[in-house]
Amino acid sequence: MKRSGYFLPTLREDPSEAEVISHKLMLRAGMIRRLASGIYSFLPLGLRVLRKVENIVREEMNRSGALEVLLPLVQPAELWQESGRWEAYGKELLRFKDRKDHDFCLGPTHEEVITDLIRREVRSYRDLPLILYQIATKFRDEIRPRFGLMRGREFIMKDAYSFDRDQEGLDRSYRRMYEAYEHIFSRCGLRFKAVMADTGTIGGDESHEFMVLAETGEDVLAVCPHCGYAANLELAEAQTHYEYPEEAEKPLEKKPTPNVKRVEDVAAFFGVPPAKLVKTLIYVVDNTPVAVLIRGDHELNEVKLKKALKAQRIALADAETVQKITCAPVGFAGPIGLKHVKIIADRAVYGLKNFIVGANEPDAHYVNANYPRDFHIEGFYDLRNATKGDLCPRCAKPLDLIRGIEVGHVFKLGTKYSQALGANFLDEKGQEHPIIMGCYGIGVSRTVAAAIEQNHDQDGIIWPLNIAPFHVALLTLNTKDQNLMEVSEKLYQSLEKDHIEVLWDDRDERPGVKFKDADLIGLPYKLVVGKRFLQNGTVELKERRTGETKILKPQEAVSFLKEEIESKKAEGCAR
Ligand code: ATP
Ligand code: MG
Secondary structure (H helix, E strand, O other), rough: HHHHHHOOOOOOOOOOOOOOHHHHHHHHHEEEEOOOOOOOEEEEHHHHHHHHHHHHHHHHHHHOOEOOOOOOOOOHHHHHHHHHHHHHHHHHHEEOOOOOOOEEEEEEOOOHHHHHHHHOOOEEEEOOEEEEEEEEEOOOOOOEEEOOHHOOOOOEEEEEEEEEOHHHHHHHHHHHHHHHHHHHHOOOOOOOEEEOOOOOOOOOEEEEEEEEEEEEEEEEEEEEOOOOOEEEEEOOOOOOOOOOOOOOOOOOOEEEEOOOOHHHHHHHHHHHOHEEEEEEEEEEEOOEEEEEEEOOOOOOOOOHHHOOOOOOEEEEOHHHHHHHHHOOOOOOOOOOOOOOEEEEHHHHHOOOOOEEEEEEOEEEEEEEEEOOOOOOOOEEOOOOOOOOEEEEOOOOOEEEEEEEEEEEEEEEEEEEHHHHHHHHHHHHOOEEEEEEEEEEEHHHHHHHHHHHOOOOEEEEEOHHHOOOOOOEEEEOOOOOHHHHHHHHHHHHHHHHHHHOOOOEEOOOOOHHHHHHHHHHHOOOOOOEOOOHHHHHHHEEEEOOOOOOOOOOOOOOHHHHHHHHHHHHHHHHHOO
8 A cells, every 4th residue: 555645644743632542542543533422433544453353353253163143233122122121221222213203222232133033043952052243333322432442332343142052052152252252362462361250130150351451451450470360350359368456445436527538538637547447338229228338448349239239229329318317428427326227348347446437427537436346237248349469369379450451251141131032942852941142242443442552652553463454664765766766666566465564655755754654553564765775775674563673685675574474474373
């Protein structure tokens, strides 16, 4: 491709609409443009990367035995009413009516549509197992679309669904998808980790998330360098290994704390560490208020709270509710004297002595509170986020916390949808059973953004070879020089002939502009044709990631690139 005729509008400056690096760089490198909040157009360079990721996904899904389909984006409300999700899904589901006043939605995911297809077409155990997938547009009306492609409203997903007759079959399908995902993200050249993930309220089945490791990731992962345990922080069990020192219980005392309410401020006020405080958080759990106690230096984990109370819906109470229940403004709630509310606590509160709690009146705290002397707790649960240095729930060595971006998700669904929609099969004896399902998603467009979050420097993107939009940037530093143009044209031809994807910067621009642009769009190699060629017939080949430079004759450069690129491509496919 010649740059002079290519549609590649690069930007010098960071666009103000972008907060994270991948979003900034994708705008600057002319890959995407925003149409509306969370909705983007792909320009030619961006689309090339998206297609590369899609192709890797498609090849690996096909190799795993899954079959490609294409399902409608527009879906009738009836199906969602049958599954119960028309009510349950909430506002992320974009709903609308057609001209005949029938309700429809845009598909945020396709369990309903695929289960409807299968209930009509699959009859017998002989039709199973089956895995179907598609690579298509999803729409989710996210509350806070942000970070460009990372959390869009319209985005590209690969979604796959498995259908099996029994649990062992599901285990096999799940494994196959899990392994396909490992191949996909390795071939994309990404550093990633599969972690155990929360299965929500659907049931106790298994789930893993595939995380691209990047400091800017929204997810926190608890990993054990010793035994390999890896879980999303939402799920990671916080081991209570504290043995609080024996301390004599001191008399309870109420102290004035005018306007001091944040944990750090209360701790500073009394000159104690935050671990000597117990926070009392008022939650509304399925319409009933509950007081949740957690040590001052710990963070409450809402996923765990929801699970512990087997709740459908939980939310932090608003100021008015807090006032009504505790008779005090937010910041002074405490367990002592709290009536008509269930009180539960995180396990790390157990055994703590002489701690500080809110006094349920404005501007006051109790010091030297002690359980069970001063108040009642209905139950202790694991309710907090694990922290760095907490002990691994598997091998009891210290845990590490790292950050990641969720690019894929594998999930054992069981019979939730097959039962709701009546997708059954007949076994050998003619008996009917619900089909057992799994679902498997990859955020294809998010993967493109995640690759940039993980692979960039101050000058721009550094594409892993297999998903780079082109392999080589061919830079002709002076396009007015006939000799340079001739050798460049030859190089361009032979690279194309050898199936090396080359973007030839043949524009009449200053060398500085060409170097800057090449670094910004981040192709793995730069091949520079300049003065050196006029002096001694050589060109410069520079690797984007390492900066390593080779001075070579033009034909040597082509041979070197051919070998390098073929061997790197083969790495992922040699199975
Ligand atoms: P998240 O917790 O990030 O909202 P999710 O749990 O809703 O993700 P799934 O329903 O499992 O995601 O969807 C499968 C994959 O689709 C995710 O692993 C992610 O890579 C991608 N994805 C989900 N929501 C978005 C979005 N708004 N924009 C881009 N990709 C998304
Ligand atoms: Mg989501």
